[in-house]
Amino acid sequence: MDTKLGYIKNLNKDKKYIVEASDVIKNGGIVAFPTETVYGLGANALNIDAVKKIFKAKGRPQDNPLIVHISSKEVLDEITLEVPRIANIIMDRFWPGPLTMIFKKKDIIPNETSAGLNTIGIRMPSDEVALNLIKEAGVPIAAPSANISGRPSPTDMETCILDLNGRVDYILGSDSSEVGVESTILDITCNPPCILRPGGITLEMLKEIDDKIYIDKSLLDKNDKNLKPKAPGMKYKHYAPKAKVRLVEGSIEKTVEKINEMMHNYIDDGLKVGIMVTDETLSNYKDGVIISLGSRNNLSTIAKKLFSTLREFDNNNVDVIISESFEDTGLGLAIMNRLRKACGFDIIKV
Ligand code: AMP
Ligand code: MG
Secondary structure, three states, rough: OEEEEEEOOOOOOOOHHHHHHHHHOOOOOEEOOOOOOOOOOEEEOOHHHHHHHHHHHHHOOOOOOEEEEEOOOOOHHEEEEOOOOOHHHHHHHHHHOOOOEEEEEOOOOHHHHOOOOEEEEEEOOOOOOHHHHHHHHHOOOOOEEEOOOOOOOOOHHHHHHHHHHOOOOEEOOOOOOOOOOOEEEEEEOOOEEEEOOOOOOOHHHHHOOOOOOOOOOHHOOOOOOOOOOHHHHHOOOOOOOOOOEEEOOOHHHHHHHHHHHHHHHHHOOOOOOEEOOOOOOOOHOOEEEEEEEOOOOOHHHHHHHHHHHHHHHHOOOOOOOEEEOOOOOOOHHHHHHHHHHHHOOOOEOO
């Protein structure tokens, strides 16, 4: 398949690319496009054949539902059975933005989009290119992240091209994604609402609206095999670079010590090692491919750089990546969720 590319530097001047990409959506094709969380791979959420193309292009498991992106709240009446009061309050505060809410769906949303569930995740992105694309297409756009399934999500156009060139109809590029990790998913079909995936809108921010909002326990305790994640997608290994990922959790001092010890063992075994660290600890490491995610005082930067850094290690052909950890609070929870999944929950506690 020939993939057409369009790059938006200035939304006013480059509007023609929005029109081209929206025509592809209207005609049942698939388009990779920027959002503030990560780049998405979109299709008309109401068109079964178009939605099937997303699963095929990504190699996505059929039981992993898609998130539907909208550009105005009015659309909710057309695609959901009800909008609970709390959802209205939450969307007034956090939409447009990196928050998906799970609603009961109307039949107009095909089962292919919701992977057979009677609920549907919906989000209004804040990225201007994304909003304009949805408006111009005139339909809700179903869009998972624009990567081959299992790989780290793309946060820039180049990465979408690497994963999807020749597999999709159009790749629409713009700036790199501001948040860098996928949206928070909040199930508001239950009471109190439950976070199914941590993301850019934090538990602390949501608790300001309802103190009872909590996190799906399966996300925190992977040792309890009886706990099944409520978001189907959360059970898959995810966000994995080609290299093996090892995650070290504990105090900074012990972490630094452990990472150095592991690194030298790997090097002795003839492996090329990458270490993912922070500005505060950088000077404690001397060997291997060392990349800092930024300062621990600025978790937004760390989230923003996380996926592109995992892919940078792959470009350096390392065999194993050893990563430091972060606190499970604020945006740290979303960062740790991605890291734990990237290492397949093979965590070294020190
Ligand atoms: P992605 O778009 O690649 O970030 O993946 C979407 C995520 O949202 C996956 O983890 C899905 O399992 C989750 N999701 C989408 N729709 C629903 C739903 N109706 N109920 C629970 N989780 C959902
Ligand atoms: Mg994804």
